[in-house]
Amino acid sequence: MALTLHFPAKTVTTITQFPENPKTLIVQQCKTTKDLNQVHAHLIKSRFHLNPTISENLLEAAAILIPAATMDYALSIFHKINEPDSSAYNIMIRAFTLKQSPQEAVMLYKTMLENSLEPDRFTFACTLKACSRIRALEEGEQIHAQILKSGFGCRQLVTNTLIHLYAICGRIDIARKMFDRMSNRDVFSWNSMFSGYVKTECWREIVDLFNEMRDLGVKFDEVTLINVLMACGRLADIELGGWISEYMEEKELNGNVKLMTAVVDMYAKCGHVDKARRLFEQMNIKDVVAWSAMISGYSQARRCKEALGVFHDMQMANVVPNEVTMVSVLSCCAVLGALETGKWVHLYVKKKRMELTITLGTALMDFYAKCGLIENAVEVFKKMPLKNVFFWTVLIQCLASNGQGERALETYYIMREKNIEPNDVTFIAVLSACSHVGMVDEGRELFVSMSRDFDLEPRMEHYGCMVDILGRAGLIEEAYQFIKNMPIPPNPVIWRTLLAACRAHKNVEVGEESLKNLVTLEPMHSGDYFLLSDIYASAGRCEDALRVMNQMREQGIKKTPGCSLIELDGEIYEFLAEDNMCPHFKEVYDATENMMKRIKSAGYVPNTADARLDAEEDDKEASVAHHSEKLAIAFGLIRASPGTTIRISKNLRVCTDCHNATKIISKVFNREIVVRDRTRFHHFKEGSCSCNDYW
Known part of the structure; x- marks a missing residue:
């Protein structure tokens, strides 16, 4: 009887005589489902399919060897085998595991036991792999007991899969004990242990x-x-x-x-x-993993412009990005305020219908929040398929940092109505919301609620939030006593928060005490000296202010220069305070001078207290006029399309003069301006700011 087989290279092979042992024909020469169908039909006609060995060869080809074959086809063959033995079950269990259906593999193993068939080492190994895929620890432990009863506990293949199962299910201690007891370990034994440690x-x-x-x-x-x-x-x-x-x-x-x-x-x-x-x-x-590793590396090193440059090269190389790539790029866009690039990433995610996982969804929300587009962040939240406490916390934090403290607290109470219990990070977010909008009583109540209602022990961050809440509200003495009564030693951030509050409220005495503690804990931090210097200057004690600055110079402590970023037409521009070496220098300084003239006509009065202390009296006004965010805003006014929002990212806290100036700029030029400084967002519109001058 002649049999014609069709191969992928368009060749046709005719077998004039069907072999008595067709294993080679089935397992090696069948390349497509059509080939397999022809062989299967011939086996039925010749009744070869009744031979258990041949039927298992056919089953292996359908279930494992031919990628295009469906499991339904394999199941139809399996169900027609009269009393299938353990080998047939092994093929199907392995196939279900390979084809991402581990639940079916485990169910088939249970059916095998119900049919009183004895599993062998291959059965155990394949089923344990399936258990690993679905983290089925309980079923795995039951199989482990069966292995010990069956005497297969010393088989290397079985032990390796057991180690992998326990490790991947979080029982790394059991995995290590099994590994240490092995008398003979191959490289797979070691790798199983390594893999488990990676997972945990x-x-x-x-x-x-x-x-x-x-x-x-x-x-x-x-x-x-x-x-x-x-x-x-x-x-x-x-x-x-x-x-x-x-x-x-x-x-x-x-x-x-x-x-x-x-x-x-x-x-x-x-x-x-x-x-x-x-x-x-x-x-x-370079595959997508290599490109993603390089982008992620730059992102983690905070070299975000270079990361986006590599991403651009990746696009030119026509390499399709994955979730890891997208998360790193979004993180860089968030740092730089690169709105257009980040929006393109979100559009790509939608176009490719990428799943909004916890990591990707959070990255998108964080990106929009850090670009000041809080409604876009809320929209991403609404589209998340699963909203756990993690996502609610991110949303609360996004609202809080964008000056919507009341809305952040409302979101917290909605979360509670849905019976989602807050964690310690949630309380950092809600306490931060209270600090940004001056909700002192609400902050005190929430701080107490942590341990009283949810058995959560406050961490350093929670104490820091409370100091910030009290300090911003002008309750400097209470904040100081709060620190003194803390059950854990305060870190530099706690004292720095109090020092910043002392500057805002011109409290020299507590400010000096704060710096003493800071110098002991972290002596080389330039910002601390500048805060105390500003406190002295605002109190009219210029000699003390200069003394602090001289002390900095003597100790070799350098100030971090103010730096502001603006994205225009997909390109990031960087400006430093009083920088006369920046690109487009003349254009930027001319635009800044024109901007300052116009806002002076509208009532702006320079606050020269925010100028460099070493600036001559005649130069102080020019010094504050050339702060980095003013240069960036002026550049945005002449380069961005009329009416578009100007978005600035700044590495330091916005000073009082820039804050006052930007309010007037937003009114005079009829522009919405969003400034993200080191601690929060300021949305300037029609002469006012979202922070209500409380920052």
Whole structure:
């Protein structure tokens, strides 16, 4: 009887005589579902399908070997086998696991036991893999008991899959005990342990285990090195990471894309971004993981403009980004205030119908919030398929930082009505909301509610929020006593928060006490000296202000220069305070001069107390006029389309003069201006600010 097989290369093969043992024909020569259908039909006609061995060959081809074949087809073959044995069940269990249906694999294992069939080591290994995929710890433990009863507990294949199961289900302690008891470990045993430690983020244990592996002279492979490089990146262990990099070069493994990507990622996470970039450029093949690692590296190093540059190159290379890429790019857009690029990313996410996971959804909300588009952040929140306490907390924080404290608290109470219990981070968000809008009584009540109603012990951040709430409200003495009564020693941030409140309310005495404590804890922080200097200056004690500045110079402490960013037509422009070397220097300074003249005519009076202390009296007005955000706003006025919102990101807190000036600019030029400073957002419109002058 003749049989015609069709192969992908358009060739047609005719078999004139069907072989008595058709295993080779079925398992090796069938390449498509059509080939398999022809063979299957012939087996039925010739009644070969009644032979258990041949039917299992057919089942293996349908379930595993031919990718295009469906599991429905494989099931139809399986159900027609008269009393299938454990081998047939093994094929189906393995197939369901491979084709992302681990639940069905576990159910089939239970059916096998119900039919009184004895599982073998392959059955156990395949079913345990399925349990690992769905984190089915309870079922895995039951199978472990069956393994011990069946006498397969010492089989290496079975032990390796058990180690992987326990590790991936969070029982890394049990996994390690099993690993340590193994008399004979192969590389898969070690890798199972490494994989478990990766899943549980036990980075130090990975490094220690790898050192043990080297001491014992056990050979490692690509999977081992990738896991260890990941740990090196998280621990900033550049010494071991560098050793692996040299080992790869010595063994000529630099052509391995996965390994090279892991090395690039390791160097980037260890802060050696330039070294990572050099290796990245040497890679002949760069997949999406490699590009994402490089972008993420720049993002974590806060070199966000370079990260977006790499993303642009990635687009030019026609490499399709994934979720990791999108999250890193959105993070950079949030830092830079790069609204147009971030909007493109969101459009891409929608177009590709990417799932709004916790990570991606949070990145989108954070991006919109940090660009001052709070309604867009709310819209992302509404579209999240699952709204857990994490997302509610992010929304509350977004509202709080954008000056919508009342709305943030309303959101918190809506969350509570939905019986979603807050966590400690939620309370940081709601207390922050109270501080931004001056809700002192609400803040006190929420702080007490943490431990009283939810058994949450306040952390340093919560105490810091309370100091901020009291300090902003002018309750300086109460804030000071609150710090003195804290059950844990206050950190520099606590004292710095109080110092900032002293500047706002011109409290010299408590300000001096705050700086004394700060100098003890963190002596080289320039901002602290400037805060006290400002307090002296605002109190008319200019000599004391200059003394503080001289003390800074003597100790070699340098001030962080003011820096503001603005995005125009997808490009980021950077301005430094009193910078006469910036691009478009003449254009920017001419525009700034014109802007200052117009707002003076509208009633603006320069606050020269915010000028450099070492500036001559005649230069003080020019000094405050050339603060970085004023330069950026002036540039935006002449370059951005009429009527569009001007968005500025600043690295320092907005000074009083810039805040007053920007309010008047928004009215005179009829522009909405959004300024994001180090601590919050200011939405300026028609001569007023969203913070109600309370920042």
